[in-house]
Structures are given as structure tokens and as C-alpha cells.
Amino acid sequence: MIKLIKSSFHHESETKRALADFVLRQDVLSMNEQCRAFEEAFAARQECRHAVFVGNGSVANLLLVQTLLNQGRLRRGDRVGVSALTWPTNVMPLIQLGLEPVAIDCELDTLNISPRNLETHVSGLRALFLTNVLGFCDDLPALRDLCDDQSVLLLEDNCEALGSSMAGTLLGNFSLASTFSFFVGHHLSTIEGGMICTDDEELHDGLLISRAHGWDRNLAVDRQAGLRAEAGVDDFHAKYTFYDLASNFRPTEINGFIGNRQIPYWDEIVGARAANFERFQQAMTGNGDVHQYDLTHMDTVSNFAMPVVCRTPELARKYRAEFEAAGVEIRPVIAGDITRQPFYRKYVRDTAERPVARLVHTNGFYFGNNPELTGDELATLCDLVCG
Ligand SMILES: Cc1ncc(COP(=O)(O)O)c(C=O)c1O
The missing domain is CATH 3.40.640.10 (Type I PLP-dependent aspartate aminotransferase-like (Major domain))
Structure with a gap:
């Protein structure tokens, strides 16, 4: 796992x-x-x-x-x-x-x-x-x-x-x-x-x-x-x-x-996460099933999880099932569209749509980006995001 x-x-x-x-x-x-x-x-x-x-x-x-x-x-x-x-x-x-x-x-x-x-x-x-x-x-x-x-x-x-x-x-x-x-x-x-x-x-x-x-x-x-x-x-x-x-x-x-x-360990931790992110990002490039990120303005991307946003709910179901079948733990992207959360609806009078956050909520998921990922685990994850 x-x-x-x-x-x-x-x-x-x-x-x-x-x-x-x-x-x-x-x-x-x-x-x-x-x-x-x-x-x-x-x-x-x-x-x-x-x-x-x-x-x-x-x-x-x-x-x-x-x-x-x-x-x-x-x-x-x-x-x-x-x-x-x-x-x-x-x-x-x-x-x-x-x-x-x-x-x-x-x-x-x-x-x-x-x-x-x-x-x-x-x-x-x-x-x-x-x-x-x-x-x-x-x-x-x-x-x-x-x-x-x-x-x-x-x-x-x-x-x-x-x-x-x-x-x-x-x-x-x-x-x-x-x-x-x-x-x-x-x-x-x-x-x-x-x-x-x-x-x-x-x-x-x-x-x-x-x-x-x-x-x-x-x-x-x-x-x-x-x-x-x-x-x-x-x-x-x-x-x-x-x-x-x-x-x-x-x-x-x-x-x-x-x-x-x-x-x-700051440099070790950030360096490993940034290097993993680069590999995931490269593996995703060209996969037409998922939305691509443009982070060329950033010097370093250090994240603890890698988000994947599929183009349709059907593709999201397919990718989530493939990750889970390969033994990869996944979850929604942060808390998804925060305006759809029960606490937000209870306390904030606001019915406007946030289409992109909604899309991420519906079609997204993330998997972990840890400094301890092994070569084999990285290869598995890259194969999966590659499509
Ligand atoms: C954006 C953001 N803010 C705040 C927090 C809360 O941090 P903690 O879990 O340390 O309370 C989190 C936790 O994941 C977070 O993602």
C-alpha cells in the first residue's frame, strides 16, 4: 500500500x-x-x-x-x-x-x-x-x-x-x-x-x-x-x-x-518532495484525460500531496479505481469546494457557483508525495498518472 x-x-x-x-x-x-x-x-x-x-x-x-x-x-x-x-x-x-x-x-x-x-x-x-x-x-x-x-x-x-x-x-x-x-x-x-x-x-x-x-x-x-x-x-x-x-x-x-x-532536514525534505513533484508533473504531461498545471512561474514546488483533476466524472471514477486497485491511498483534494461543505452552508449565505473549485471537488483526488517514496513506488505512481 x-x-x-x-x-x-x-x-x-x-x-x-x-x-x-x-x-x-x-x-x-x-x-x-x-x-x-x-x-x-x-x-x-x-x-x-x-x-x-x-x-x-x-x-x-x-x-x-x-x-x-x-x-x-x-x-x-x-x-x-x-x-x-x-x-x-x-x-x-x-x-x-x-x-x-x-x-x-x-x-x-x-x-x-x-x-x-x-x-x-x-x-x-x-x-x-x-x-x-x-x-x-x-x-x-x-x-x-x-x-x-x-x-x-x-x-x-x-x-x-x-x-x-x-x-x-x-x-x-x-x-x-x-x-x-x-x-x-x-x-x-x-x-x-x-x-x-x-x-x-x-x-x-x-x-x-x-x-x-x-x-x-x-x-x-x-x-x-x-x-x-x-x-x-x-x-x-x-x-x-x-x-x-x-x-x-x-x-x-x-x-x-x-x-x-x-x-x-529542511533541504532534504523540500528537495525530495520537489523532485517527486517534477516526476509526477512530467509523467502527467501529455495525458489528455487530466487537466494540466502551469507552474512555470514557480522556482520550487514543494507539496505533500499530488492533485489529479480529471476531465470528466467518468474519468475520475476510472482513475480513482485504478489507483486504489494498485494499492495507492487517495482522497479528495483538500476539502474540495469549501462552499459545498455543510458548515459553510450553515453559516454563510452564499449560493454562487465556483465552477473550478466544483470541478476539482467532483473530478479530483490526490495521492501522497512523501520524501520516503521508493524508486518502485515512484515508478508505480508515474505509470498511473501517465494514463
Ligand atoms: C490550508 C490549511 N490550513 C490549515 C490547516 C490546519 O492545520 P492543522 O492540521 O495543523 O490544524 C491545514 C491542514 O491540513 C491546511 O491544509
Whole structure:
């Protein structure tokens, strides 16, 4: 069986052994030095100023939106564009926190929102919370320019695109802030884990406050002093003063330790996934049964799963059956057309069609792209996508 997820971590047995030793000798297992070190290492690899480590990618999205609301950069009722092809917890935080999601259709050759698609929805949007779908992107520099021109706050949900790049820039660095997921099977696993990256100092401070109860304990000393002076807080009460709306989104030292063990494999992980993607893409080229991607604008495509979108529902049935018969685990492409999901219909009054997301929903599926795929497994997968 070629499973969607082949291992819990890259170099799994060494990582598990090191983890067992770490747990045995470690006193403090709640968020501490390991988490801080992982944040620093991740920010360096992601080429951004700040990285804030949290429990998973879903709460990374929730924390980001909560903090932007706290800071008045978003307001309740604001309309926020999202990709029609995305994961539910990209959209749910908007609904949970009183914002209005506006699902924008994707392009068939990139599976992402394009400037052309954004243009028809941009008026009235306060923000665009873009998903870089399965390691792919559309014209991110043009999307950023369009958002700048229209004063739309651009955010990237980069949970599916660690290591992908365009125009010499890593995805996740085209916006005010980006989120990452370290769930098992994603590019880099900490079992559960997520990150928010930003270069913005004020946002960084707000994220640190709202990640942990609303207190200031994780801020730099000078920032703490400023807040305490402004609120007239004495030393006795300082540790139990709560400055803004928050929750507890913290990771543990176990997640931090694993992150620090995995990050040296970044190039290995991204390189293997990108090389596998190239092979799948080449094998698909010329197969008239499936829609072709145009990702020539990208430098690196690093994905954890390979989407296949067939031209008809009959072909989708045929290909899905062939993959399953060959022992390949497959599933729908992310969550398909998000506007067709029961939660979206319950909370968002919106009956418009997103034809491309719908087509991907109906005619698509994906299989795993893991760094551990063997030569034989790669050959099987290439034969299958070849048609
Ligand atoms: C686009 C996107 N956003 C957010 C998430 C949530 O990440 P997590 O599973 O770490 O909560 C996922 C998960 O797959 C995702 O694909």
C-alpha cells in the first residue's frame, strides 16, 4: 500500500529515540527553551523576522485573526476573501470571530486564486486570507500589488506550501503574516504544531500576548515595561494582568524538541518532495484525460500531496479505481469546494457557483508525495498518472 502518510517524522527511528531520551531527562515539558529555539531556527529558514510557535495550523489561523481584530486591523463584519479550494480551518476562524468569508474561485492550471479572479471580488474586501494550495501558487507578486492598490490586507495560509518559492521568495513571505502546519504528513512534522511568521513588530507582540491567556510574559522586557506603565500595573499584579482577548494556543517542549530535530532536514525534505513533484508533473504531461498545471512561474514546488483533476466524472471514477486497485491511498483534494461543505452552508449565505473549485471537488483526488517514496513506488505512481 502506498499510503498518504508514510511516517511520523523524517528519519523517524532516530527522531523517536532522541525524543524518548529527551523526555526522560527533561524537567520542564511545557513551552520553554526548545520552543524558543525552534522559533528562531524556523524564522531563519523561512527568511522572516519572527516566528510564533503554536499548537497546530488551525489555531495559527485563529490566533492570527484574533490578534488582527485585537489590534483593529480587522473589524467584526469585515469581508475577507478566501480560496474556494481550501481547508475548513482556514475559513472557520473568520466565521467564529464575526467576519464574513468571501470564497473566490481558483484557476484550473494553478489551483489557486489568480489576480483575474481576485479583481472581480476585490472591492469591499478588507483582507485576503490566501491559501497556497498544495505547494502551488498563482502570480503572488501581482496578487500582492493588487491588494496593496486596493488597501486589502494580504495574509497567507501556507500550511500546504513550506519550501515552495516564486521569484526567489519563499511562499509565506508575500504578505503581512503567514501560517504553517506541522501535522504528521505535512512537510515538516512535530506531531501537532503550527507557526505564524511575520516581519511586523506590533503584530508579533500581539501574537505573543494572545497565544497565552492575554498576559505579557513572553514579550521583551522593554515592551512589558511599556504595557505595564500604560495600564498602571504594579509589580505584584504584573504577571496576572491580561491585556487583550486570547486563549491558550501554546505548543509543548516535546513539539519544540521534534521541530529542532527536524529542521536540519529542511533541504532534504523540500528537495525530495520537489523532485517527486517534477516526476509526477512530467509523467502527467501529455495525458489528455487530466487537466494540466502551469507552474512555470514557480522556482520550487514543494507539496505533500499530488492533485489529479480529471476531465470528466467518468474519468475520475476510472482513475480513482485504478489507483486504489494498485494499492495507492487517495482522497479528495483538500476539502474540495469549501462552499459545498455543510458548515459553510450553515453559516454563510452564499449560493454562487465556483465552477473550478466544483470541478476539482467532483473530478479530483490526490495521492501522497512523501520524501520516503521508493524508486518502485515512484515508478508505480508515474505509470498511473501517465494514463
Ligand atoms: C490550508 C490549511 N490550513 C490549515 C490547516 C490546519 O492545520 P492543522 O492540521 O495543523 O490544524 C491545514 C491542514 O491540513 C491546511 O491544509
